[in-house]
Amino acid sequence: MRTTQALFKLRGSIHPEYFKGLARDKDIVAMPLPKQLCVSMAQHLGAPAKPIVSKGDHVLKGQRIGEAAGFISAHVHAPTSGTVTAVEDGPTVTGTLALRVVIEPDGQDTPANALPPIKDWTTAGRDTILARIADAGIAGMGGAGFPTRVKLSPPPDKPIDTLIINGAECEPYLTADHRVMLERAEQIWQGCEIMRSLLGVKTVRIAIENNKPEAIKAMQTAIAKADGDVAICILKTEYPQGAEKQQIFATTGREVPSGGLPMDVGCVVENVGTTYAVWDAVVNGNPLIERVTTVTGHPVAEPRNVLARIGTSYADLLAFCGGLTCDAVKIVSGGPMMGIAQSNLETTTTKTTSGLLFLEASRVPEYTSMPCISCGRCVVACPMDLLPAELSNRIEAGDYDAAESLNILDCIECGCCAFICPAHRPLVQHFKMGKSRVILKRRQAQTKS
Numbered sequence: 001m002r003t004t005q006a007l008f009k010l011r012g013s014i015h016p017e018y019f020k021g022l023a024r025d026k027d028i029v030a031m032p033l034p035k036q037l038c039v040s041m042a043q044h045l046g047a048p049a050k051p052i053v054s055k056g057d058h059v060l061k062g063q064r065i066g067e068a069a070g071f072i073s074a075h076v077h078a079p080t081s082g083t084v085t086a087v088e089d090g091p092t093v094t095g096t097l098a099l100r101v102v103i104e105p106d107g108q109d110t111p112a113n114a115l116p117p118i119k120d121w122t123t124a125g126r127d128t129i130l131a132r133i134a135d136a137g138i139a140g141m142g143g144a145g146f147p148t149r150v151k152l153s154p155p156p157d158k159p160i161d162t163l164i165i166n167g168a169e170c171e172p173y174l175t176a177d178h179r180v181m182l183e184r185a186e187q188i189w190q191g192c193e194i195m196r197s198l199l200g201v202k203t204v205r206i207a208i209e210n211n212k213p214e215a216i217k218a219m220q221t222a223i224a225k226a227d228g229d230v231a232i233c234i235l236k237t238e239y240p241q242g243a244e245k246q247q248i249f250a251t252t253g254r255e256v257p258s259g260g261l262p263m264d265v266g267c268v269v270e271n272v273g274t275t276y277a278v279w280d281a282v283v284n285g286n287p288l289i290e291r292v293t294t295v296t297g298h299p300v301a302e303p304r305n306v307l308a309r310i311g312t313s314y315a316d317l318l319a320f321c322g323g324l325t326c327d328a329v330k331i332v333s334g335g336p337m338m339g340i341a342q343s344n345l346e347t348t349t350t351k352t353t354s355g356l357l358f359l360e361a362s363r364v365p366e367y368t369s370m371p372c373i374s375c376g377r378c379v380v381a382c383p384m385d386l387l388p389a390e391l392s393n394r395i396e397a398g399d400y401d402a403a404e405s406l407n408i409l410d411c412i413e414c415g416c417c418a419f420i421c422p423a424h425r426p427l428v429q430h431f432k433m434g435k436s437r438v439i440l441k442r443r444q445a446q447t448k449s
């Protein structure tokens, strides 16, 4: 049995209630085409794509409709065939506006067939495979959506020796990755082999929390005949076990330095959904135009793991799951810890939409923030070894230089500190604002110099 236990326990971490049982045992179900798809050009980390279609154009399924606009960017494709009815500003998950292409499906789902399948990827060559991953618009599907082609092309002075496939899915409620591992284990392993060959590494760790025994078994079966140092790494169930830096530490014992990247310690981490998408793009020639999203929460009539086209509105996703059986006072895009609260259901899915969560009033208690009592619990809970209380004080005082020197940019916004704080301090809100101020300050300094 190719199985190993996590080498190291996370520093910090918390144990929230998980509620994964709501959707964990629900098969992935494909959602029929909605009446309209609104495909945002801001699908991923980095520069939004540039639209290359206009109102009135007829597009085919998988046709490129947005061109990557820089090194950290990714192409965007039509999720189905139909007519472009608008290219306009539309809401994104963060509440900002970004250009989007609105498509009225023609119901035919006629494919563009722009990317021919690469049946024997082992002889296709590194450049061909990397170009395919870029052409398919693949971006990380478990976090901020870093373009995958960039991650898989580390510079020569950053040798990689370990590929980690992230199946932790540590956010409460979410089960999309769990189902992908159960139902697509063999394809994930093939995608992993493709990436392993691109990186030239022998060591692969597939990291899964121990609250997913069926997924562990499915992936064990898939890797049974694998060559080299390949193992399932069983992680203790604790949050934020799925965060990139924490996962590298748990599986290899290596610590990504402050301000550093996984490649600084010889690692590349890819989510299981992304790994499947790589396989699908290379072997089947399919660009990334759909993903599995967990629609869940106690108010949802039928929580499900929905395979929906990118650009599906949150309202359509909810309707496909039977609507609500009681009032929801909070809507979250993503999980409850790192997800983003939504004020309405107009936003549409992107390559990173892992979940859509509805919470009823009893699970969203209203707190009044009180002064810090210096209990130190946030320091113990922080997986990044930061001083959340001190950081929060400095940001409240507008002292961003001090926040920078206290390594605020290392904050992964996991929310462990806020979860544990008895004074209900709005810590993550402070850190998000503080990080943006520090980044702005650095940019302004760069512009001046």
Ligand code: SF4
Binding pocket: 381, 382, 383, 384, 385, 386, 387, 388, 410, 411, 412, 413, 414, 415, 416, 417, 418, 427, 428, 431
């Ligand atoms: S949100 Fe930031 S400061 Fe708070 S626990 Fe997470 S990493 Fe630490």
Ligand code: SF4
Binding pocket: 371, 372, 373, 374, 375, 376, 377, 378, 379, 388, 389, 417, 420, 421, 422, 423, 424, 425
């Ligand atoms: S947990 Fe809250 S009250 Fe305690 S030290 Fe941290 S910020 Fe202050």
